[in-house]
Amino acid sequence: MKRFLKIFKVAFISIYKNRTRSLLTMLGIIIGVGAVIMTISAGEGATLEVENQISGLGTNLLMIQTKSEHKAGINVRMGRPINEKDFDILKKNSVWMPQLSPLVAIGAQAIGPSGYKSTMVYGVSYDYFYITSRALQTGSFFTEDDVRTAKKYCVIGQTIREELFPGEDPIGHQIRIDKVPFTVLGLLTEEGSGGMQDMDDIILAPYTTIQNRLYGHQNGYTMIMASALSEDHIADAEMEASELLRESHKIMDGDEDDFEIMTQIELQEITGNVTGILTILLGAVASISLIVGGIGIMNIMLVSVTERTREIGTRLAIGARESDILTQFLIEAIVLSLVGGILGIVFGILGNQIIYKVTGFFIPTVGYSILIGFGFSALVGVAFGYFPARKAAKLNPIDALRYE
């Protein structure tokens, strides 16, 4: 034990005496660990972000819309538009879809007392709020009656409030949407701005009003949104909607649907694919940074042991045993890998924080990225500190002394 302490001291002195070399070795480990933590965390962050956006759309959601095909960069509608008739049939006969809302979407210019903004205006029914589980910060939703009588009421998102009513309470005030005046009834709670779409850059109004004043009736609805009774009945709801609409559209058996039903599950599958690709990509980046970091560590360790072969020879000549040399180099490698690894973890976490501060993109530092980064770098550091030293310690002392 006393011997071990002695050798331990020798190792520490050696690290300290060769500060530059020690720092360079640690730098390789720091960068390796930090890069792995940051890339893996970024991948996790992106996945989390996409998942949040999906679940932010609502629960047990179904979206029914006219079949469209993507041609030459634009969506071309293939069937006849989903319209009031479809909606009434679903509303009247559906068992599995207690909430249904038409959705008429237009891009429009909204002008408020203190600003204006181009935004998306969604004409919806009262059920929309249930379906998408949006809540109000202040004010109230428009009612079923307001929808039936096509009142010029609206509910706005936080982004709209900021642009149109900076620092003011919007409730009860009028805004103009493409020159049509609407009264603001409510303000939605903040949903969080995602990378793809700002869920707060939104104006909701009765679909009847939007159709009457802005959209017209000939194109039907953009889509029908519905929520299934529960998560277990999403498939039932989908089948039911499909049967009802096929009947309504008089589609023969064996012919294709002229509409599309997208459910939350399918959405999640699609985004699952996207995030899967993202994860693979980031995994590849992380692997490359691991390899680069590993090669860096390996190089400096190999170079330093080569440089130190004469030192090993000297130590052997004055009576060090092979095991003394090995213990010393192993301790050095472990200490450098540990300290470098810990600094690398700090560096990675700080890096994630800085990215969050600068871009607002939240990167959770995931535990396994720390494990992978630290584990791999420590392994490379120790292995390439130990094995060349073992080779040198096994050398005949004369050869080690002569080593150039």
Added chain:
Amino acid sequence: MPAKKVIETKKLNRIFKNGEIEVHALTDIDMIIEEGEFVAIMGASGSGKSTLLHIIGCLDRATSGEYDLDGVQVNKLGKNQLADVRNQKIGFIFQSYNLLARTTALENVELPLIYDRTGQFPNSKELAQKALEQVGLADRIYHKTNELSGGQQQRVAIARALVNNPALILADEPTGNLDSKASIDIADLFVQLNNEGKTIVMITHEPEIAQFAKRMIYLRDGQIISDKMIEKRSTKAFALKELEKPVETP
């Protein structure tokens, strides 16, 4: 009472095998060196003098033959025991000093004591300091290796060889990297240490340095071709005066 034998070799052979080729580096070396001797081993390069020194120093093993070092049958020892013998019985001095870089003289001298397994040197710092005083570097103990001249570095190396109070001091071309004056100083230091009772074996190819020793062994092609006492030993004063003489140019 006969003097104690520090080194005794019987029919020592060393053969290097390089594929098909066998090189007889040493052939049937019989040699006895007693306590208190100062031996210079000379010979041209390739004569086997370094190989002999390595075997004497337990850095290398003879292919055949017997070797007793201070009463220990070295040719029967394993790797770790050889390391311990080097640690306890031998002090090494190299041509290129082989000190640890960026390390103080004191720490360098302490080094052999770190690897000591007998526990007989609890006061390693004191011993190191004393060894440095012995080689005349009392005022340089906290200087780092790179802050010392070549001669001073070799003195640190000598102090390192002395610190564990070895039975034998081995020097491999100790003046090979030094200028003439520093070489004479080092040779003189060996004489002083020998006068204090140290047994010294030194390889050199400089005759004027070898002349400081008591006995000279001459090797050629792996065999001892002459082994005699030096009748007229050189001294520091004489060697320095020789240096002053103008070089005769033909």
